[in-house]
Each structure stands twice: as C-alpha cells, then as structure tokens.
Amino acid sequence: MICVVGLGYVGLPLAVRFGLTEKVIGFDINSERIEELSKNIDSTGELSAEELEKADIVFSTNPKSISDSDFIIVAVPTPIDESKQPDLRPLLSASKIVGQNLKPGAIVVFESTVYPGCTEGDCVPVIEKESGLSCGTDFKIGYSPERMNPGDKVHTVDKVVKVVSGMDAESLDLIATKYEKIISAGVHRADSIKIAEAAKIIENTQRDINIALMNELKIIFDLLDIDWRKVIEASVTKWNFLEFSPGLVGGHCIGVDPYYLADISKRLGHSPEIILAGRKINDYMAKYETSRIIRLMIDKDIKIKGAKVVILGATFKPNVSDIRNSKVCDVAHELASYGCEVNIYDPHVKEMKIFGYDNEEIESPDFVVKAVNHDIFEESRYDYGIMDS
Ligand SMILES: NC(=O)c1ccc[n+]([C@@H]2O[C@H](COP(=O)([O-])OP(=O)(O)OC[C@H]3O[C@@H](n4cnc5c(N)ncnc54)[C@H](O)[C@@H]3O)[C@@H](O)[C@H]2O)c1
Structure with a gap:
C-alpha cells in the first residue's frame, strides 16, 4: 500500500x-x-x-x-x-x-x-x-x-x-x-539521489536567474524610456533568444529553492555569485515597482498621502489562489508606508483581508495597480496603472 x-x-x-x-x-x-x-x-x-x-x-x-x-x-x-x-x-x-x-x-x-x-x-x-x-x-x-x-x-x-x-x-x-x-x-x-535533487533545484534556479536578468533589463529600459515588451518582441525573432518576462518573483519554489542551493554551495566553500545576485534583484523589484507607482501618481498630480490605491491581484502568479510568499504583499506595505490607503482585490482569494488589507473593489480609487494578470481582470471596470505584467 x-x-x-x-x-x-x-x-x-x-x-x-x-x-x-x-x-x-x-x-x-x-x-x-x-x-x-x-x-x-x-x-x-x-x-x-x-x-x-x-x-x-x-x-x-x-x-x-x-x-x-x-x-x-x-x-x-x-x-x-x-x-x-x-x-x-x-x-x-x-x-x-x-x-x-x-x-x-x-x-x-x-x-x-x-x-x-x-x-x-x-x-x-x-x-x-x-x-x-x-x-x-x-x-x-x-x-x-x-x-x-x-x-x-x-x-x-x-x-x-x-x-x-x-x-x-x-x-x-x-x-x-x-x-x-x-x-x-x-x-x-x-x-543517483543527489543527481535527482540537483536536477530539480537547478530547474527553478535557472528560471529565477532568467527572470532576474529580465528584471534588470526592465530597469535599464525604464531609464531609457523604452517599452521592454517591444524590445522582447523584436529580440524573440532570433531563433536562440530565450523568452522570459520581468515580474515579481514570489511563491514557494522559484524564490525559495535557489537559497537551498546557495546554502549547500556556501557550506562546501563556494559563495555563489550569480545565484544570489538573481535573488537580490528579484527581491528588490517590489520596492522598485512601488517607486515607479509613486512617481506616476505624482506625474498625475495625485496626492500620495491618503490616496486610495487598489491593487488588483495578490497571488504569486496568475489564476491561482495561493498567496504564499507573494511579493504583492511588499508592494502593498510599501505603498501604505507612503501614506496611501491600500485595498487589494483578488477574487481568487476567499479571505476578507489579504496581508492585512481589505479584499474588495472600491468605488473611484485614485490609482489602480494591476499586480497579477488573472484572466478574470480582463473584464475589470478599472483602467490600469502600471505593473501590468
Ligand atoms: N507547489 C508547487 O508548485 C511545487 C512544485 C514542485 C515542488 N514543490 C515542492 O514540494 C514540497 C511540498 O510543497 P507543497 O506546495 O505541496 O506544500 P504545501 O504547503 O501545499 O503542502 C504541504 C503539506 O504538508 C503538510 N505537512 C507539513 N509538515 C508535515 C509533517 N511533518 N507530516 C505530515 N504532513 C506535514 C502540511 O500540513 C501541508 O498540508 C516542497 O518541498 C515544495 O518546494 C512544490
């Protein structure tokens, strides 16, 4: 049995x-x-x-x-x-x-x-x-x-x-x-067992690093004032370009597993450079995107303190209900630390509160952030702000 x-x-x-x-x-x-x-x-x-x-x-x-x-x-x-x-x-x-x-x-x-x-x-x-x-x-x-x-x-x-x-x-x-x-x-x-363990952990580590590269590129393209989507659209026309998108890396696998590999590596005497750099940049993205949101709100003459901000989506990826280690949590806390009144709306999550914020759509928000691309949001009545990746 x-x-x-x-x-x-x-x-x-x-x-x-x-x-x-x-x-x-x-x-x-x-x-x-x-x-x-x-x-x-x-x-x-x-x-x-x-x-x-x-x-x-x-x-x-x-x-x-x-x-x-x-x-x-x-x-x-x-x-x-x-x-x-x-x-x-x-x-x-x-x-x-x-x-x-x-x-x-x-x-x-x-x-x-x-x-x-x-x-x-x-x-x-x-x-x-x-x-x-x-x-x-x-x-x-x-x-x-x-x-x-x-x-x-x-x-x-x-x-x-x-x-x-x-x-x-x-x-x-x-x-x-x-x-x-x-x-x-x-x-x-x-x-061997060790080979199977290693095979799994590098699948997620590789993905983390590929996303980290796209995140870093996105920061550069934002500074250059060019749309990363258009850049990728052009680059993928080459046969060996790997298509990854920037984004918040949360959940219990991609954002976690590389630390397991880094841990054994350090214990064996090698401090991994690329693996931890990937983790660092991916963990930084919530702060980075929040600063962009704030800048955009200022550009639109929205008073930051007391601004009603709705974040659409709370889960670590689209079309699931799992909010474990979701970096949307960091974005919400960052916005709240600027004095914004934050609501999170995620119909996939059944709880009334998500990360301590009310889970509801509100009337006439000052700014809407689409943090997770749930299919369900295609029908949303809001115009979106940024982070719609
Ligand atoms: N979720 C994924 O997409 C995914 C994909 C590949 C690998 N993994 C890996 O698989 C493992 C499990 O992940 P998950 O997402 O299923 O976790 P989970 O949190 O969804 O489920 C784990 C379950 O184990 C139970 N549990 C905890 N301690 C226990 C114990 N001592 N005895 C019996 N039950 C116990 C918990 O109550 C829970 O129900 C993790 O190592 C994860 O990294 C997860």
Whole structure:
C-alpha cells in the first residue's frame, strides 16, 4: 500500500493519481486539511470533488496509518527562515514520523525540493534513529522531484516526465516502475539521489536567474524610456533568444529553492555569485515597482498621502489562489508606508483581508495597480496603472 505524507499542492494530486490504481493512505498533520479532504473538498482548488471521489484514499492525521505502507512518499514543505536559510523542520519532523511508523522492507521516496545531499544526509539518519532500522538493508530510500505547476491544467502530474532515483539499482527499479503506472509521459531514471535533487533545484534556479536578468533589463529600459515588451518582441525573432518576462518573483519554489542551493554551495566553500545576485534583484523589484507607482501618481498630480490605491491581484502568479510568499504583499506595505490607503482585490482569494488589507473593489480609487494578470481582470471596470505584467 502507498502512503503520501503531506497533502498540499504536491502531495494531494499524487495521492489522487495513485488512488485511481490502488489503495492510498493520505497522511497530514493538519487536521483541518484532513477534514476538508475527507469531505472531498480541496481548498487549494487543484482538484474537483469528482476527482477526489474517484480516488481510493483514506485520509488520516494518525501517524499509525503510515505503518501498513510499503511505499511512502513524503511531500512536505521546504521553506526558508527569516534569514533565508533552509528551514528543514517540516522535512525532519516528517522523517521522524515516518521513522516511528516504518514497516521493515518499505521504500521511502522524498518529493520535497531540497539541496543535493539532503535526503541521504539529513533525512535518512532521522529515519534510522527513529525506526531502529538500517537504510539499505531494512528499508530503502529514493528521491523523485515534483514538477507540477499549480493552476496549470495542461502540465498535470501525469503529463510531465518524472525524474526518479533510488539508493541502488533495485530501489531505482521499484520506484521507476511505481511511478510509470501513473505518469503517462514516462520517467527519467537519474543515476543517483543527489543527481535527482540537483536536477530539480537547478530547474527553478535557472528560471529565477532568467527572470532576474529580465528584471534588470526592465530597469535599464525604464531609464531609457523604452517599452521592454517591444524590445522582447523584436529580440524573440532570433531563433536562440530565450523568452522570459520581468515580474515579481514570489511563491514557494522559484524564490525559495535557489537559497537551498546557495546554502549547500556556501557550506562546501563556494559563495555563489550569480545565484544570489538573481535573488537580490528579484527581491528588490517590489520596492522598485512601488517607486515607479509613486512617481506616476505624482506625474498625475495625485496626492500620495491618503490616496486610495487598489491593487488588483495578490497571488504569486496568475489564476491561482495561493498567496504564499507573494511579493504583492511588499508592494502593498510599501505603498501604505507612503501614506496611501491600500485595498487589494483578488477574487481568487476567499479571505476578507489579504496581508492585512481589505479584499474588495472600491468605488473611484485614485490609482489602480494591476499586480497579477488573472484572466478574470480582463473584464475589470478599472483602467490600469502600471505593473501590468
Ligand atoms: N507547489 C508547487 O508548485 C511545487 C512544485 C514542485 C515542488 N514543490 C515542492 O514540494 C514540497 C511540498 O510543497 P507543497 O506546495 O505541496 O506544500 P504545501 O504547503 O501545499 O503542502 C504541504 C503539506 O504538508 C503538510 N505537512 C507539513 N509538515 C508535515 C509533517 N511533518 N507530516 C505530515 N504532513 C506535514 C502540511 O500540513 C501541508 O498540508 C516542497 O518541498 C515544495 O518546494 C512544490
């Protein structure tokens, strides 16, 4: 039997996919999450009630529910702390729970995004200590990074090639065969767990750096008073130009994962230049865009102090409801620090307040900032200000 530990954006779709072919235990420490899932409700909006209903999953907060499983997938968060260092607490706590409830002979596959070496160096010792079992003889370990894209109904779990790895040939084979059953796009067998970990982390690091370059170019083009969109429109006509757009980089992956790579790199004696420069510029963009908004308001003779500003969109990317690590939060706080009266309007977010601001459209705002390109805003009654990227 399969057990998925951590039923968030990554774990739940996986559990549901496996639940179409075999019985699955879905374990999470969040009792509210388990309660909603037991009623076939997914508040992340990734899966419908029908999809949940079709899957053979028993949801539980009881760690003992893990103990009958011979294939355990761990998909818990890997955030950073306030000083932008990897915060492994959820991962280590999940490893502890798995260790305390591990059936001899089981395979544990980690899906959480980590730096190369973390699965074997950080998680395995915890599992061994808690279980009293020995990795390699009593249980096996593997790593298979998740590439899902929340809100994307095209590149769903089954349609993207899955990188799989195992601690030895036997475990690799078992893990690959398991995933092949649910991934129609097939699997890529990585040579080692470290290679699979590294493959995932560079996908997001590369994306972060490419966006950082576009952000820096945008700043230069703003100074030159030329439209970055028109520049890119011209540049993409060359076959090998890579098309990226500037923007606020938030969320729990692109803006976080490079710090995991930077951390292991520094610990090994190399302080990464490009990776951290990319992070620095992307983190600066909220401040930069706010200063542009203020300048534009001054140009339009809008009195800054007390100006009613509506920010359209709060999520970290278009057409999702996830506001975790969204840089729109920084823009809102920056504007408020200038004395603006800020409202955020995001119909994808169900809460009445977002980052402490009322979530509502208001009559006759002084200025409107379109921060997230939700499709729904195409119909909006407002004229937009800037940041409509
Ligand atoms: N969301 C994405 O788009 C995405 C894509 C690829 C990779 N990832 C990676 O996958 C991992 C999971 O991300 P996510 O977005 O699904 O996170 P999430 O926050 O949506 O879900 C994680 C779930 O794990 C649960 N959890 C936390 N600690 C636990 C524990 N000790 N035991 C059991 N459950 C626990 C939480 O309650 C939550 O329901 C992260 O490493 C992330 O970087 C995410």
